[in-house]
Amino acid sequence: MQQKEAQKLWLIAPAALMVSLFFLYPLCFSLYSAVTLDGALTLSHLDKAFELYSKDMLFTVIIVLVSVMLLAILSISIAALITLSPFRSVVGILGFLYRLPLFIPFIVAAQMMRTFLAKNGLMNNAFVASGLMTPMDTISFLGWSGIIITFVWKQLAFSTLLISGAMAALDDAQIRAARNLGASRLRILFGIILPQIAPSLGVALVLSTVTMMSVLSVPMMIGTGTPTMISADMAFRVDSYGDYHVANALGLVSYLICAGLAWFYLRQSLKDKGAAA
């Protein structure tokens, strides 16, 4: 039996080795490089990162928070419509529509938005053509608002998929019982459905945050000018100066932003469990 288990370890070894060598090692190295200089511990890289990019860090946090909030509101409304709407046609159309951006690559979404949100993009042109605006009033959305729009546009499919999945897995009898007792649909949503799908909502939002912090193409293609997201700063630091220390210090900050959100989510779900027990 011992021998058999050793054999199984050999089967996993290549895959585990690949992840350790090409992910865990660079990950640890980035942390190490962020806080050391020639082997000695130092905070100078973090200091420098804060000195140069503190505005961008704040900007990144704001972009992530606004996107996450918009994602939560929109995906809950769409999933709730799919679950609770009495009209089959609404459910059918929405169920098909929201999934469309799921497999559209980020870089393609970025290119679409780069043309759509521009000063002479289709969005402004549509407003002008419908008489809502004159060509002189149009403004370009390329910048922080464009980054948020692109992130929400792309990630909405993923978070709605997770949330409507959680809603579909709920016990139907509860909803029917509440409805028989005279609860309105809105009341059912806030009183019965939302408390039960909170864990899925948390997972969807935390995973979306990690994705937003990893995507380089969107801030580089849409966030023209300053301030920008720290992911673009990292690429700039490496490409232009070869300055890995400050870039890794910025990376450390990006881990902390994700960890902060994950911590908030974990604390919230632990609190809920404590209240239930």
Next chain:
Amino acid sequence: MVAQSVSNNIVLKRLKRLPFASSFWLQMLFILIFSLLLFGPIINLLIWTVTEVWYFPHALPTQWGLKYWHQVFNPYSDVSGSLLTSLLIAVLTVGVCLLVSVPAGYALSKRSMPLRVFWMLLFLIPQAFPNLTVYMNIARLFYGFGLNGTLLGVVLVHSVHGLMFSVWISVAAFSATDPLLERASRNLGAGSFYTFFHIVLPQAAPGIMASCIFVFLESLDEFTGTFFVGAPDITTLPLLLYSASMEGNYQIASITALILLVPSILFMVVIHKFMKPEMLAKLGK
């Protein structure tokens, strides 16, 4: 009295229907706005692919045509070259992922596997951290080995990224196979290799195919890792799209984007039947 209550009932029913009717149109309005926002960018992209001249303040292109399509599909253009590079990298990445994740998935599908949860979490890590910083440092590491700007370097980076999908989906595929068939085959005297390739693998094949498609698409669409490790020697389609777009060459960028969309849409049509939200809720349980 009875007649009155009946007519009351009818009035009540009408009243009850009224807010429903208005909420129907409200929901339809929501769908209309949602689909405008959803399709607007896509339509804008499609218009750019057939635009020859379009400048401010014209609402639509002043000159339409397929000039840029001829340019793109010219055998000597950058696009056909990087399309081939992209496809080659994606196929190699699928190969590498298959090679390492089929044995790992088989071993992890056994519940008796020691530290099973730990191994599963290990393969989840590349999706749980923002991977931008990691790619940066891989590029630095590869520079020392001379792997920067080589096909192998890019394939390795894409494989690590795809490993989570291939391992997790293979585990699910092997878990769904019938352990009794495996035992019966061993009892009848077949060796472990023969049993694996003739009894177990065919049962898990559909799931493994699905994981291959995922890895293929992920590799085709990958930008960040290639940007650090491959550029400027290796040009995949996403990198070409990026540089075309940054140069303001929106026609070439849009056509490249459309080419990148084709496999995604094909896959979407194929997977539409299997991609039920109800099934996702069961994943990982």
